[in-house]
Amino acid sequence: MAMEAEIEEFVRNMEAGKEGPYDGIKWLFPPELEARRADLTEYRDVIDARFGSLVYISELVKKSKTAAECRQAGNQRFTVKRWHSALLNYNEGLCFAEPGSEELGLAYANRSAVYFEQGDYELALHNIDLAKRHNYPERLMAKLLEREAECKRKIENGQSKGIVPALRMGVNVEVNPKIPFLAKGIGMKQYPGLGRGLIALKDFQPGDVILDEKPELCAVSFNNNFSYHYCFHCGSExxxxxxPCPKCTNHMYCSETCLETDWKQAHRFECAVAMKLFNISLTSVSYGRLIGRLFFYGLTAFGDNVQQMMTWCEQNYDTGSDPLQIDFSTERDPLKIFKALHSTKVKPNPQFEHDFKLITACYYQIYLKSPQVQAIFRKRAHRNFMLRCLHHYALVTWTLQSDTPRPPGVSTISPITSLLNHSCDPNALTVIHSGRIVTVILRPVREGAQIFTSYGRRWWDPKLADYELSSFACQCVVCGNHPPGQKWRAALQRADVPKPILLEVSQIAKLVERPGLVDTAKMDAMKQFIKRNTRAYPLPALGEIVRLYAVFLEDAIQSENETRERLTVRAELLGD
Known part of the structure; x- marks a missing residue:
């Protein structure tokens, strides 16, 4: 009875927004199971028997009334020019709008007004087109058509934000013929304590774009309205x-292509239990969505044949893989990619063993409520295989996910990017934006060196200096108490900074602030400075230039992506 009372209290707190359901389950879960390292099946049974009120919540349905309330909230923010907040309200309204209702058209039209006010006329036209195709009421059509005509006039008069990128940020060195989105001269190597990593087989210089990969799997956090902010298939903003997904109330996509692909690949298994997934993921375990998504990606790749999938998977746990051996020069083969991801050799993590079992049990029980899952997993042997596989993927996805501070709320898995190891002193920058994962060299990388990126902290970025790396204990040169780390920190603390370097840093700082000078010229100056002074690294003065260079690179990638989006929309609607 005491347990039931505590669960009821957590349900009340959860409804009031004070607690997350997973937090409640973890706090109330019988401690003796963790103490004696109970079997995964016991975790499964306890979740089903004791925590149903926290896990098996009712699904929300689309309601025009709710959609209208969200849209009206957006209108209030529109009137005070809180553009981004208004867009999120309109997106929430779209998710709740009933298929075939005028609420869809009204929300799209409202969004077009935001883009018009922001001077993004291509996106305004895109949303006007969506409004007209989704039951925008005839009684209001004249106003919408007037806005459409004004957008076209603005574009004809050259008032577009632009469709030609200032800098193209695709791979700009010789490419690997079998992996055309990866630079030639990069291999995979096993590193003690780190596992797989990328090694430079030749020298690379600052500004070399060595990787431009698409996310293979994506999970969007349900926290902070991120589900109304990013595409659930590719992570694009x-x-x-x-x-919106036409069936559930919390999944959105950047295009019909992503919507259809994600439905086939994973969301058909999630959609009927989307609110349950939303509920259990409102905590730090939102990465857990990747666990199920990897499983269903594999099931789809095996043509929904559970027996074939089970036979292969059971023989290939932890056998090791090299994604660089996959031929990506022709059409992508999801089955080969899945096999490479599944057979990843992962290091056991006793610290999180209890969490992995608990997360697995929660997601497993929720997925079993999905009619699509029930229709395929009828046999007990197949359901047990699903449980074992999800548990294995808890560690695999924990190991492989690319989760950067910017953008927040998006975790991805891709076969090549997943090979990049973390360092708080990265020699490469990885940017996840608009369905692309772009990696650029920051500092000279010599042949034989490991290529590191950062999944959080960067010693030269004060904003990220205290970013928590919850998934592992970092042992890089910044953090590790070992000879390379001691040598690195001694170099960082050197007092005898050469005056020419300080003078040049001051000159570059002034150059960056110079009005009228194009960003490409500023970036070139920083790049050349970093190359010239690589032997003096890691002096803080050099770290500041690396930080500035990384900021400009991130902006360049984001700008190129947004320009591409405008170009795509213009080509579709205006035929340019």
Whole structure:
């Protein structure tokens, strides 16, 4: 009875927004199971028997009334020019709008007004087109058509934000013929304590774009309205101009293509239990969505044949893989990619063993409520395989996910990017934006060196200096108490900074602030400075230039992506 009372209290707190359900389950879960390292099946049974009120919540349904309330909230923010907040309200309204209702058209039209006010006329036209195709009421059509005509006039008069990128940020060195989105001269190597990593087989210089990969799997956090902000299939923001899943109330996509692909690949298994997933993921375990998504990606790749999938998977746990051996020069083969991801050799993590079992049990029980899952997993042997596989993927996805501070709320898995190891002193920058994962060299990388990126902290970025790396204990040169780390920290603390370097840093700082000078010229100056002074690294003065260079690179990638989006929309609507 005491347990039931505590659960009821957590349900009340959860409804009031004070507690997350997973937090409640973890706190109330019988401690003796963790103490004696109970079997995964016991975790499964306890979740089902004791925590149903926290896990098996009712699904929300689309309601025009709710959609209208969200849209009206957006209108209030529109009137005070809180553009981004208004867009998120309109997106929430789209998610709740009933198929075939005029609420869809009204929300798209409202979004077009935001883009018009922001001077993004291509996106305004895109949303006007969506409104006209989704039951925008005839009684209001004249106003919408007037806005459409004004957008076209603005574009004809050259008032577009632009469709030609200032800098193209695709791979700009010789490419690997079998992996055309990866630079030639990069291999995979096993590193003690780190596992797989990328090694430079030749020298690379600052500004070399060595990787431009698409996310293979994506999970969007349900926290902070991120589900109304990013595409659930590729992670693209598409400047918040998303379309809703026509069935559930919390998944959005950047295009019909992503919506259809994600439905086939994973969301058909999630959609009927989307609110349950939303509920259990409102905590730090939102990465857990990747666990199920990897499983269903594999099931789809095996043509929904559970027996074939089970036979292969059971023989290939932890056998090791090299994604660089996959031929990506022709059409992508999801089955080969899945096999490479599944057979990843992962290091056991006793610290999180209890969490992995608990997360697995929660998601497993929720997925079993999905009619699509029930229709395929009828046999007990197949359901047990699903449980074992999800548990294995808890560690695999924990190991492989690319989760950067910017953008927040998006975790991805891709076969090549997943090979990049973390360092708080990275020699490469990885940017996840608009359905692309771009990696650029920051500092000279010599042949034989490991290529590191950062999944959080960067010693030269004060904003990220205290970013928590919850998934592992970092042992890089910044953090590790070992000879390379001691040598690195001694170099960082050197007092005898050469005056020419300080003078040049001052000159570059002034150059960056110079009005009228194009960003490409500023970036080139920083790049050349970093190359010239690589032997003096890691002096703080050099770290500041690396930080500035990384900021400009991130902006360049984001700008190129947004320009591409405008170009795509213009080509579709205006035929340019």
């Amino acid at each position: 598409f400047q918040t101009s998303l379309i």
